[in-house]
Amino acid sequence: MAYLGAAYLWVKAAHVIFVIFLMAGLFMMPRFFVYHQETTPGSPEDKSWIARETRLLKIILNPSLVLTWLFGLMLMVEIGAWHFGWFHLKLLFVLGLSGYHGWIAGYTKKLARGQRPLTDRQLRMLNEVPGIAAAVIVIAVIVKPF
């Protein structure tokens, strides 16, 4: 349903801008977690990391996720994307990435409560998830292999 007219490219630009903010936050946060976990719960450093993580989540990550979805869905309607295989693949990985975002929000709260459920090694391995997902998503949307 072509309804955006000349605004189509502006919406696409806005989509990619918020994708960049979102990905930057998703890459940064597990790094923060690794440094945060080295602090003693209740210490001044612990409190600084809690403040930093809460700010990153509230000011960058959450708004970027909402706006990426909003502009992405507008593009989807515009080009009738749900008819294409590449879009189904993209959506699958975008849903995975949104789940990863949810995990990040949950882990931020656990650290703030003084819990440290994962090891540094596990956090570093989880940090590979957004890079792999972004690669699949970008190939799906640009190469459109099917």
Ligand code: HEM
């Ligand atoms: C949140 C749900 C999302 C939806 C519903 C969505 C949907 C779309 C649609 C329909 C397009 C237009 C494709 C075209 O014009 O051919 C698009 C473009 C794009 N999307 Fe998304 N997207 C989402 C999230 C993401 C994410 C997480 C990434 C990257 C990690 C991403 C990267 C891109 C890029 C790079 C383009 C521009 C492709 C071009 O130059 O034609 N999108 N998106």
